[in-house]
Amino acid sequence: MYVTRGGKPAAGARRLAGVRRDRRTPDRLDEERLVRLVGKGDRAAFEELYRRTAPWLAVRLRRRCADEQIVAEVMQETYLAVWRAADAFAGSAVGGTAVGWLWTIAARRLVDAFRRRAHHAEPPPAAAPRDTAPGAEDEALAARVDGDVGDALRRLAPELRQVLQATVLDGMTVRETSVLLGLPEGTVKTRARRARIAMRKALT
Incomplete structure (x- = not known):
């Protein structure tokens, strides 16, 4: 996926003008460094970031929504947002990994998509029950x-x-989490409370 600085998809890959400050090739950089290069307009870094993260992001979105059209729209919106806002990425903040930052953007776009559909049509189909084993994206x-x-x-x-x-981790409100996970707000609150209790016990 390729986009221009204005946010519109480009016709194809273009050679990056100028010389990158980081002499390592994009495939040898970590995601945080790639995001910072994207913030400077580095298309090669953007393409590498997309190559690395798009597969697991699509899987994670499909676990939240079985509507492929919505998933495709959210993927597009997410990477356009990444291109436009990468220069504001604060990876030095607590929990500020590139993967977490990207998922936060995608999750909020998915919540927005659910809300738009709720106003105009039937709610999107729920995703099939997921395997209880944590996937690669959960580990990330x-x-x-x-x-x-x-x-x-x-x-x-x-x-x-x-x-x-x-x-x-993603800083969502109870209402946003409710929409994202397809759960009543009361259930979100109950599970959040149980999770905190379990975490406290595990750390004492």
């Missing part, structure tokens, strides 16, 4: 928290972990 997100906290997060029951990730 859990890695945003290191050490004992990260270990405790990974040991949480999947239904508790996903609520804690949304409300704490």
Whole structure:
């Protein structure tokens, strides 16, 4: 996927003008460095970031929504937002990994898509029940928290972990989490409370 600085898809890959400051090729850089290069208009870095992250992001979105059209729209909106806002990425902040930042953008776009559909048509079809084993993207997100906290997060029951990730790691409100996960707000609150209790026990 290729876009121009104005946010519109480009006809194809173009050679990057000028010389990149980082002499390493994009495939040898970590995601945080790639995002910072994208913020400087580096199309090669953007293409590499997309290549690395799009597969797991699509899988994660499909676990939230079975409507392929919505998933495709959210993917497009997410990477356009990444291109436009990469220069504001604060990777030095707590939990500020590129993977987590990208998922936060995608999750909020998915919530917006659900809300738009709710006003005009039937709610999007729910995704099929997911395997209880954590997927690669869950491991990537859990890695945003290191050490004992990260270990405790990974040991949480999947239904508790996903609520804690949304409300704490992604900074979503109870209402946004409710829309994202397709749960009543009361259930979100209950699971968030249970998750915090479980985390406290695991860390004492």
